[in-house]
Amino acid sequence: MEQPSSLSPLRVGLAGLGTVGTGVIRLLEQNGKLVEQRAGRAIRITAVCARERHRDRGGDLGGYAWCDDMAELAAHDDVDVVVELVGGSDGPALTLARQTLAAGRGLVTANKAMVAHHGMELAQMAEAHGCGLRFEAAVAGGIPVVKGLREGAAANVIERVYGILNGTCNYILTAMEASGADFGESLADAQARGFAEADPAFDIDGVDAAHKLAILAALAFGTEIDFDSVEVEGIRQVRAVDIAQADALGYVIRLIGVADMEHAPAETRLLQRVRPCLVAKDHPLAPIAGPTNAVVAEGNFAGRLLFQGAGAGDGPTASAVVADLIDLARGESGAPFSVPVASLVAAAKADSGARESRSYIRFMVADRPGVLAEIAAAMRDAGVSIQSLIQEGEANGDGGVLVAMVTHTGPVRNVRQAVAMLEGSDSLVAEPLVMPILRN
Amino acid sequence: MEQPSSLSPLRVGLAGLGTVGTGVIRLLEQNGKLVEQRAGRAIRITAVCARERHRDRGGDLGGYAWCDDMAELAAHDDVDVVVELVGGSDGPALTLARQTLAAGRGLVTANKAMVAHHGMELAQMAEAHGCGLRFEAAVAGGIPVVKGLREGAAANVIERVYGILNGTCNYILTAMEASGADFGESLADAQARGFAEADPAFDIDGVDAAHKLAILAALAFGTEIDFDSVEVEGIRQVRAVDIAQADALGYVIRLIGVADMEHAPAETRLLQRVRPCLVAKDHPLAPIAGPTNAVVAEGNFAGRLLFQGAGAGDGPTASAVVADLIDLARGESGAPFSVPVASLVAAAKADSGARESRSYIRFMVADRPGVLAEIAAAMRDAGVSIQSLIQEGEANGDGGVLVAMVTHTGPVRNVRQAVAMLEGSDSLVAEPLVMPILRN
Numbered sequence: 001m002e003q004p005s006s007l008s009p010l011r012v013g014l015a016g017l018g019t020v021g022t023g024v025i026r027l028l029e030q031n032g033k034l035v036e037q038r039a040g041r042a043i044r045i046t047a048v049c050a051r052e053r054h055r056d057r058g059g060d061l062g063g064y065a066w067c068d069d070m071a072e073l074a075a076h077d078d079v080d081v082v083v084e085l086v087g088g089s090d091g092p093a094l095t096l097a098r099q100t101l102a103a104g105r106g107l108v109t110a111n112k113a114m115v116a117h118h119g120m121e122l123a124q125m126a127e128a129h130g131c132g133l134r135f136e137a138a139v140a141g142g143i144p145v146v147k148g149l150r151e152g153a154a155a156n157v158i159e160r161v162y163g164i165l166n167g168t169c170n171y172i173l174t175a176m177e178a179s180g181a182d183f184g185e186s187l188a189d190a191q192a193r194g195f196a197e198a199d200p201a202f203d204i205d206g207v208d209a210a211h212k213l214a215i216l217a218a219l220a221f222g223t224e225i226d227f228d229s230v231e232v233e234g235i236r237q238v239r240a241v242d243i244a245q246a247d248a249l250g251y252v253i254r255l256i257g258v259a260d261m262e263h264a265p266a267e268t269r270l271l272q273r274v275r276p277c278l279v280a281k282d283h284p285l286a287p288i289a290g291p292t293n294a295v296v297a298e299g300n301f302a303g304r305l306l307f308q309g310a311g312a313g314d315g316p317t318a319s320a321v322v323a324d325l326i327d328l329a330r331g332e333s334g335a336p337f338s339v340p341v342a343s344l345v346a347a348a349k350a351d352s353g354a355r356e357s358r359s360y361i362r363f364m365v366a367d368r369p370g371v372l373a374e375i376a377a378a379m380r381d382a383g384v385s386i387q388s389l390i391q392e393g394e395a396n397g398d399g400g401v402l403v404a405m406v407t408h409t410g411p412v413r414n415v416r417q418a419v420a421m422l423e424g425s426d427s428l429v430a431e432p433l434v435m436p437i438l439r440n
Numbered sequence: 441m442e443q444p445s446s447l448s449p450l451r452v453g454l455a456g457l458g459t460v461g462t463g464v465i466r467l468l469e470q471n472g473k474l475v476e477q478r479a480g481r482a483i484r485i486t487a488v489c490a491r492e493r494h495r496d497r498g499g500d501l502g503g504y505a506w507c508d509d510m511a512e513l514a515a516h517d518d519v520d521v522v523v524e525l526v527g528g529s530d531g532p533a534l535t536l537a538r539q540t541l542a543a544g545r546g547l548v549t550a551n552k553a554m555v556a557h558h559g560m561e562l563a564q565m566a567e568a569h570g571c572g573l574r575f576e577a578a579v580a581g582g583i584p585v586v587k588g589l590r591e592g593a594a595a596n597v598i599e600r601v602y603g604i605l606n607g608t609c610n611y612i613l614t615a616m617e618a619s620g621a622d623f624g625e626s627l628a629d630a631q632a633r634g635f636a637e638a639d640p641a642f643d644i645d646g647v648d649a650a651h652k653l654a655i656l657a658a659l660a661f662g663t664e665i666d667f668d669s670v671e672v673e674g675i676r677q678v679r680a681v682d683i684a685q686a687d688a689l690g691y692v693i694r695l696i697g698v699a700d701m702e703h704a705p706a707e708t709r710l711l712q713r714v715r716p717c718l719v720a721k722d723h724p725l726a727p728i729a730g731p732t733n734a735v736v737a738e739g740n741f742a743g744r745l746l747f748q749g750a751g752a753g754d755g756p757t758a759s760a761v762v763a764d765l766i767d768l769a770r771g772e773s774g775a776p777f778s779v780p781v782a783s784l785v786a787a788a789k790a791d792s793g794a795r796e797s798r799s800y801i802r803f804m805v806a807d808r809p810g811v812l813a814e815i816a817a818a819m820r821d822a823g824v825s826i827q828s829l830i831q832e833g834e835a836n837g838d839g840g841v842l843v844a845m846v847t848h849t850g851p852v853r854n855v856r857q858a859v860a861m862l863e864g865s866d867s868l869v870a871e872p873l874v875m876p877i878l879r880n
Binding site for chain 1: 463467470471474475477478479480576582583584587588591592593594595596597662722724726727728729739740741742743744745746747748749750753755756758759760761762763765766767770772774775778779780783
C-alpha cells in the first residue's frame, strides 16, 4: 500500500468556467478541508482558462493564474492535472486533452462526447505517458457509476448494462405520464423550467444517452468504445396515447440505453441501443421520475446492481470531477477503462434484428373499413404473433384512430418487416411507433 | 500513476470455507482471467483454513496449502492478503485479523460485526503496519457502497446516510405487504424459503442493520465507529394492521437505518437509528421489495445518491470480497475509513428525543367507552399534535381494537412521553408501536 509519494498539493488547471467549472471552484472552496483529508493532500486550482476573461462569474478568480489559451494551461509549470470542461467532441477540448496527456499531466473530463469519440486514443496516450485519465462526470453526472463498474463490480463478468441515461428525456416522459400532456407541450414546459435546452435535439434524439452508453459498454465489457454502432432513437414520436396504453398494460415508457454482448464462436459482438422502451411497473427503473439517471449492471456474481442519482447539474457534476481528482491525488493507478487499451476487444456490431423481444407497436390509422385487416395481414405475413391489440373508437387530433398492439416474443426483424410492408399505405395517417418491452 | 511494483500474483489466504468462501473460490476460477486483467496481476488463493478439513465442499481444494490453525494462515510465507470469512465479532476472527495486520499482510473481511466493534483498532493497525484493510462485503453484500462513500462521493459533505440494510427484514415486510399476513406467519415463510435464519433474532431485531449503519456512518461523516450508540428497534412489533394503515395513508413500512450529524458549536453529535419507518410511496426506497439492500447518501454537491442490489448471498458477497482484492492488487492506497484514523472524530451521541418528526402511533385498545379520551388526553398533555386518527370498528385477534394516528411534526420526546403516560393503562391490550415517518 504505497502512500502518495509527496504531500505537496495536487495542482489543477481548470479549462472552462461555465456552471460546472464554477461549481468545481465552489466545491473546492467549500469542502476543501474534507477533500484534503480524504485525498491525503490538498487539491488546489492554480490556473484557469476560459473564453471571456472578464465575465462576472460571481467569484474571485484573482488567486489563479489566467491562461489566455489552452495550450498554455496544458503546459503550465504549476499544473499536475487539467480539468477539461470546455465541451464538444473535437475542437479545442480535444486539442487540450491531447496536449495535456502529451505533456504527461493527468486529465479529468466531464466531456462525454469527446470520450465517446476519442476515448481510446486518449486512454492510449495516458498509458503511453504514464498519466491519469478520469471521466466519472461524463456518465450520469454525480453518480459514481464509472467507478462502480471499473472497480466496484470489477470481479464480475457484466452480462448487461442499461439504464436511464438522459435526465431531460426522463423528465419529459414522466411529466407526460403525470399530466397526460403530449410531447410538444411537455418539451416546452421542460424548457421553461430549465430541464431542456433551447435546442433540445441532442437530448431528445438520444445522442447524449448514446455517448454515455458507449462509454459504459466499454467499461462493462472490456470492448473498445464504438459510438458509431449505437442504434439510436429518441422520444419525439412518443405520444400521450402511448403512455396511456402502456399504463393500461402495466408499463411505463422510459428512454433506455442498453448494451450487451454476444459471445459467438467466431467473434464477439456488441449490441448497443438507445430507445424508448416499455418498462414493467415493478422494474426498478420504472419508479424513477424527473431528471434522474439510473444505471443497472448485471454481474454474474453480484447480480443486479443499480446506481441512481442526479444525472446533471453543476453540483453533481462538480462532485464527480473532484472525486476523480481525489483518485488522482491518492495516486490510484488503474487503467481508465479498467484494463489496458491493448486488452480491449474490438467487437463486431451485433444484429439487433436477430434479437428476440416483445414489442409494442402503435399505428394511427384512417377511420374506415379494412384497415385493421390490412395491418393484421402484414403482421401475419411477417410472422409477427400478436398477444393483445386495442383499437380506439374515436378519431383524435390528427384525424386518425389508434391501433396499438403488443406482440409475443419474436425476432425484432419480423416486426420491422411488418412495419415496412405497411409503409406508404393510405391507411396510416402517421409514422408507426415500435418500442421494445424491456426484459426484466 | 504508479503501477503495482511487481506483476507477481497477489497471494490470498482464505479463512472460512462456508458458502461465501467457496463462492470466492468459484469466482476466482470462473472469472479469473478477467480479474487478472482488471487487477493488473493474477489473484491466486494459495492457502486455506477452515474448521473441518475433510468436509465435502463440492470443489477440489488440493491446490491450496491447508492451514490447521488460523495463526498459521496469518503468518504463511505464501500469503499477501488474508480473506477473513470466519464471522463473529470477536474470537477467532478477531484474533486472525490482528495477527494478519500485525504480520504486515492485507486483510479483506466480510465481517460486519467485527468491523462495527473493532474497526477502529484494525484500521489503526493497518495504518501502523502499512497494509491494506478492506470490508466492502461487510456492508450491503455485493453493492459497492463502501467504495461509493469512500471514493465515489468523497468530494461531498454527507448530510445523511440511510437505507434498507437488512434483506431478511425487507423480505418479511414486503411479504406482509403483498399477502396481508401477520409477522409470525411471514417470518416462518421467510425461514422456509431460506431468507431468514432458524434463529432470526440478529436480523429481525435490527442488530445486523445496526452493524452496517455504524460502518456507513463512520465512512460518511468521518467519525469513529460507535456501534454502542446506535438506537435499535426491530420489526417484531409490526402487524398486518400497521401495514394496512400505512398503505391507506400513502406509505409503506421498511426497516430503515439512518445516520446524520449535528454540528453544534461545542461538539459534534452523531445520530444513528435503526427502526421500522413509514416511507412515502414516492420515495426511492419505497418500491424496494424482497431481500434487497439499498443505501442513500445525501451529499452537499452530489445530491441524493442511491446504491441498490443484493444485500447478501454467496455470489454478491464474493463479488465484493474480490473487488477488494482487486483494489489491493492494484496497490490502491486510501485509508480504510477514507481518512486516517487519527482524523476521525469521536462524536457524542445526539439526543434522538430532541429531533422533530412526524410519527405513526398505533394502540390496540379495549373496546369500551373512554379509551379514546384517555389516549387523546395523554397526547394533549405531552404536547403531541394529532394530524389524523383512525379507530377501527371491530375487535380483532387479541381482543383489542386498533387506534392509529399520525402526528404533526413535533419533538420525538413528546411522543415518547405520551406513550409512557399510557403505560400500564387497562385500556391498552398490547404494547403501543411508534414509527417515525421518514423525512423525504
